[in-house]
Amino acid sequence: MNTIDTIQTDVLIIGGGPSGLATAIHLADICKKNGQNLRILLLEKGSSIGSHILSGAVIKPAVFKELLPDVDFAEIPFNAKVTSDKTIILSENGSFTLPFHIPYMSNSGNYTASLGQICKYLATKAEEKGVEIYTGFAVDEILYKNGKVIGAKTIDTGIDHHGKQLENFQAGTRVEAKITIFAEGTRGSLTKTLINRFNLDKDKNKQIYSLGCKEIWSVPEGNIKPGEVYHTMGYPLKNEEFGGGFIYGLNDNKVAVGFVVGLDYKDPTFDVHDVMQVWKTTKFVSTILKGGKLVEYGAKTLPEGGYYAVPKLYVDNALIVGDSGGFLTMPALKGIHLAIKSGMLAAQTAANALQKNDTSEKSLQQYETRIANSFIHKEMYPVRNFRQAFTKGLFIGGFHFATQLITGGAGLFGRLKSHADSETTQTLKGFTGVPFKERFKGKLEFDKVLTFDKATNTFYSGTHHDEQQVVHLQINDQKNFDEVNIAQYGATEQFLCSSEVYELHTNKDGKKELRIHAENCLHCRTCDIKSPGAGITWNVPNGGNGPDFQNM
Numbered sequence: 001m002n003t004i005d006t007i008q009t010d011v012l013i014i015g016g017g018p019s020g021l022a023t024a025i026h027l028a029d030i031c032k033k034n035g036q037n038l039r040i041l042l043l044e045k046g047s048s049i050g051s052h053i054l055s056g057a058v059i060k061p062a063v064f065k066e067l068l069p070d071v072d073f074a075e076i077p078f079n080a081k082v083t084s085d086k087t088i089i090l091s092e093n094g095s096f097t098l099p100f101h102i103p104y105m106s107n108s109g110n111y112t113a114s115l116g117q118i119c120k121y122l123a124t125k126a127e128e129k130g131v132e133i134y135t136g137f138a139v140d141e142i143l144y145k146n147g148k149v150i151g152a153k154t155i156d157t158g159i160d161h162h163g164k165q166l167e168n169f170q171a172g173t174r175v176e177a178k179i180t181i182f183a184e185g186t187r188g189s190l191t192k193t194l195i196n197r198f199n200l201d202k203d204k205n206k207q208i209y210s211l212g213c214k215e216i217w218s219v220p221e222g223n224i225k226p227g228e229v230y231h232t233m234g235y236p237l238k239n240e241e242f243g244g245g246f247i248y249g250l251n252d253n254k255v256a257v258g259f260v261v262g263l264d265y266k267d268p269t270f271d272v273h274d275v276m277q278v279w280k281t282t283k284f285v286s287t288i289l290k291g292g293k294l295v296e297y298g299a300k301t302l303p304e305g306g307y308y309a310v311p312k313l314y315v316d317n318a319l320i321v322g323d324s325g326g327f328l329t330m331p332a333l334k335g336i337h338l339a340i341k342s343g344m345l346a347a348q349t350a351a352n353a354l355q356k357n358d359t360s361e362k363s364l365q366q367y368e369t370r371i372a373n374s375f376i377h378k379e380m381y382p383v384r385n386f387r388q389a390f391t392k393g394l395f396i397g398g399f400h401f402a403t404q405l406i407t408g409g410a411g412l413f414g415r416l417k418s419h420a421d422s423e424t425t426q427t428l429k430g431f432t433g434v435p436f437k438e439r440f441k442g443k444l445e446f447d448k449v450l451t452f453d454k455a456t457n458t459f460y461s462g463t464h465h466d467e468q469q470v471v472h473l474q475i476n477d478q479k480n481f482d483e484v485n486i487a488q489y490g491a492t493e494q495f496l497c498s499s500e501v502y503e504l505h506t507n508k509d510g511k512k513e514l515r516i517h518a519e520n521c522l523h524c525r526t527c528d529i530k531s532p533g534a535g536i537t538w539n540v541p542n543g544g545n546g547p548d549f550q551n552m
């Protein structure tokens with residue numbers, strides 16, 4: 001029998017991405033300035049800081065000077081300053097370069113980087129300032145007292161598939177905090193329950209997402225230079241599908257290539273991973289990768305709903321920062337600087353509230369005012385209708401966007417609504433387009449040189465999960481899942497997953513069932529977002545489980 005440890009802290013930060021680390025750094029700096037002596041504790045589920053971080057990334061650097069005013073900028077491990085920045089329109093057999101920048105898409109003055117490496121660096125800065133960082137700790141429960149957040153608890157370990165305690169059972173740790181900061185990134189599993197419990201998305205748009213699959217390649221010298229940036233539009237996507245590719249030249253003859261697709265697509269057999277492989281076979285992309293080798297693979301979702309989908313960000317004793325709060329500017333595909341800024345504003349709010357000894361919702365409301373007065377609002381408000389307009393396709397979306405540019409974001413119709421991605425997939429019978437496999441007939445046999453199947457790619461993510469645990473991917477209602485998700489949607493989960501987790505299996509009685517290979521999960525959260533009827537819930541697995549990204 002194992003007892004539950006309880007520890008006390010002033011501030012608990014859940015998640016060691018840019019938003020959580022910025023919160024920690026800025027809070028430590030404010031405390032030092034004010035002579036406030038606060039315990040700041042950050043928990044990260046990855047085995048190390050950066051191991052669960054995946055981004056493009058081209059980063060807007062100015063916010064780093066705000067966050068680390070005393071640090072020599074050259075010390076920050078960016079990769080290369082952007083030297084050229086082009087948008088390429090792809091067709092199946094050719095490409096042309098747009099002669100201008102689409103508004104908001106210019107990357108002049110920005111830097112390419114591995115966000116994982118940047119986070120590792122930020123973590124060392126945070127620790128130098130006295131922040132306690134514990135990696136390999138998955139937080140799976142919010143603690144409440146009298147209906148108010150009082151901290152969170154890490155996951156119990158040493159249990160079997162059915163939840164039965166084994167000999168090596170270890171109860172999780174209760175961390176009680178005066179303020180808890182939710183910095184879990186996209187579709188945070190605890191943030192989701194917090195939003196539901198307190199109805200924080202009341203009167204807001206539904207959050208909508210994209211899935212981005214990414215590979216790092218090592219290529220022969222001369223294929224691409226550090227700081228060369230390309231974004232592609234068009235093939236292999238159709239007019240009604242939102243998304244495109246990115247190619248970022250890195251140092252040491254490395255290149256980051258990725259493909260991002262809006263999860264509001266309709267075809268139940270659509271597969272973002274496979275679309276990326278088809279994209280790599282185009283002349284434009286394959287020329288850059290020619291003679292190279294795959295080094296790493298990973299995937300993650302991005303919250304794209306924008307300004308109208310940002311939930312209420314505060315409750316008694318708790319704040320939400322970064323992607324968990326939906327801070328991302330489409331069309332720029334940028335969230336890192338917003339994640340950092342939101343963390344800094346949350347830190348100012350927390351320091352102020354703790355100094356006043358008032359961490360009530362009323363006191364924490366100042367966080368929203370700080371955001372409204374910051375560049376976060378300035379960047380997100382003018383593009384508040386951007387992504388919703390594109391749910392009607394590229395042409396109508398493009399027209400809407402033009403009207404938004406003229407009207408300061410309002411467009412012709414004011415606020416545009418959005419639908420949850422889990423509602424947009426059509427059934428096998430209801431889908432009237434050409435199904436994915438027919439559409440890309442002859443292009444989905446992967447050669448393992450330029451293109452890779454999901455199983456091979458998954459190997460390149462380094463992901464692993466302990467066998468001794470309850471499967472962290474949960475079918476919410478088995479009967480409904482069998483009758484609807486399998487029978488009507490053909491188990492779309494096997495296609496929407498960015499790795500090799502879901503398999504449709506026919507048992508010996510001829511019944512179709514979904515097998516879940518949770519050990520392959522990349523923590524992208526697409527199943528939680530896109531499974532029809534919200535059929536799947538993604539929970540955190542044991543701490544230290546999951547991908548082992550090195551340079552994502």
Ligand SMILES: Cc1cc2nc3c(=O)[nH]c(=O)nc-3n(C[C@H](O)[C@H](O)[C@H](O)COP(=O)(O)OP(=O)(O)OC[C@H]3O[C@@H](n4cnc5c(N)ncnc54)[C@H](O)[C@@H]3O)c2cc1C
Pocket residue numbers: 014015016017018019020043044045046050052053054055056057058059060115137138139140183184185186188189190211212213214258260299300301302321322323324327328333334335336337339540
């Ligand atoms: C394919 C892709 C390309 C992108 N390109 C760009 C780009 O070029 N430029 C740009 O500015 N932005 C880009 N973004 C967006 C950017 O990466 C995010 O906005 C940013 O990473 C958000 O930071 P965050 O701290 O909120 O979340 P994250 O970076 O996701 O970090 C969250 C951390 O919390 C941890 N965590 C989550 N839940 C728990 C839990 N319950 N317990 C413990 N730990 C937990 C996670 O393991 C993770 O380490 C891109 C995103 C994607 C997916």
